[in-house]
Amino acid sequence: MMNNPWAILVASVASLACTAAIAAPLVGARSASVATDAQATSAPAASATSEPAGLKDAKASDCFACHAIDHKVVGPAYDEVAKRYAGKGSTVVDKLAEKIIRGGSGNWGSIAMTPHPDLGQQKARTIVEWILSLKPAAGASAVAKSSSEATAKTYTYKKEDGKTVKLDFPVFVAGHKPEIVTKDVFTGYEQFNAYCNRCHGDDAVGGAYAAPDLRHSLTGGMSYQEFLQTAMAGRESKGMPSWAGFFTPEQIRDIYEYVKGRQVDLIPTGRPPSAQD
Numbered sequence: 001m002m003n004n005p006w007a008i009l010v011a012s013v014a015s016l017a018c019t020a021a022i023a024a025p026l027v028g029a030r031s032a033s034v035a036t037d038a039q040a041t042s043a044p045a046a047s048a049t050s051e052p053a054g055l056k057d058a059k060a061s062d063c064f065a066c067h068a069i070d071h072k073v074v075g076p077a078y079d080e081v082a083k084r085y086a087g088k089g090s091t092v093v094d095k096l097a098e099k100i101i102r103g104g105s106g107n108w109g110s111i112a113m114t115p116h117p118d119l120g121q122q123k124a125r126t127i128v129e130w131i132l133s134l135k136p137a138a139g140a141s142a143v144a145k146s147s148s149e150a151t152a153k154t155y156t157y158k159k160e161d162g163k164t165v166k167l168d169f170p171v172f173v174a175g176h177k178p179e180i181v182t183k184d185v186f187t188g189y190e191q192f193n194a195y196c197n198r199c200h201g202d203d204a205v206g207g208a209y210a211a212p213d214l215r216h217s218l219t220g221g222m223s224y225q226e227f228l229q230t231a232m233a234g235r236e237s238k239g240m241p242s243w244a245g246f247f248t249p250e251q252i253r254d255i256y257e258y259v260k261g262r263q264v265d266l267i268p269t270g271r272p273p274s275a276q277d
């Protein structure tokens with residue numbers, strides 16, 4: 001598993017504030033390529049009262065499992081895509097539509113976009129036109145400010161052996177006796193033991209089909225962002241399915257929190273005590 005510092009940086013910010021545009025610092029670095037393209041000046045879609053067709057189609061497909069408008073998830077932020085291809089002419093629409101249908105990697109990094117053979121050229125083009133109409137989120141400085149305001153919260157727990165662990169999310173509901181896990185962790189437990197256990201083992205202890213013990217993956221330094229990327233993009237050739245379109249990034253986050261809680265030995269095997277009991 002690659003361990004690139006960019007992914008780790010993204011993970012630490014993305015987990016705090018979903019609205020933070022991680023892309024913001026990059027915006028200034030690349031000089032704006034002349035935006036004479038009429039599309040580049042059309043209104044941002046997010047605030048429109050009637051939803052543009054391209055946005056509707058993107059929502060109906062699995063695009064938002066891997067993309068967000070203003071920050072990197074698994075794939076690049078859509079406003080960064082718009083920025084990169086601004087003023088590149090109309091052939092770029094066909095090229096990008098083709099890329100969405102066929103999938104692939106290389107333009108933004110080594111992670112591959114899954115193919116979308118059923119989307120069709122027409123819809124793919126409509127979505128691309130919507131993406132290219134986006135403008136960087138209302139003032140990069142405003143976004144940068146809000147992301148720096150989001151202070152990292154740390155949750156410290158003492159284990160039975162006296163050791164303490166620090167996490168960036170809560171495992172247990174604060175102040176509740178006896179201890180119960182949060183709704184997110186419990187949801188993660190349920191999803192893991194319904195969909196991931198088949199290969200990664202019940203209670204995340206490792207399992208069959210050469211599927212690794214995910215606790216060891218995290219011990220080995222796998223970040224949340226890398227976990228999310230692998231879960232969404234899959235590694236089809238190695239037997240790891242893509243979960244994009246099936247799970248949202250929030251649901252993968254729940255699963256990650258459950259596995260993390262297991263890895264640091266805060267969550268026992270079996271059904272953890274929760275408000276759902």
Ligand code: HEC
Binds near residue numbers: 100107
């Ligand atoms: C499994 C995750 C995943 C899903 C689902 C996904 N993408 Fe992507 N997308 C990526 C990744 C990763 C990249 C970067 C690929 C690269 O580096 O060339 C990307 C790149 C792109 C690009 C830029 C392509 C380029 O060559 O510059 C566009 C446009 C795009 N995606 C649109 C979409 C649309 C529209 C959908 C839904 C129909 C979608 N994506 C679904 C992961 C995904």
Ligand code: HEC
Binds near residue numbers: 231
């Ligand atoms: C059909 C079997 C199968 C299922 C189901 C499955 N996985 Fe996997 N997964 C694998 C295999 C095999 C690998 C190892 C791929 C490789 O060798 O690179 C893997 C690797 C991973 C990795 C990367 C681990 C590492 O150390 O690089 C993550 C993260 C992961 N899976 C998450 C999940 C999650 C989350 C689920 C449930 C939503 C899930 N997997 C369901 C087979 C599966």
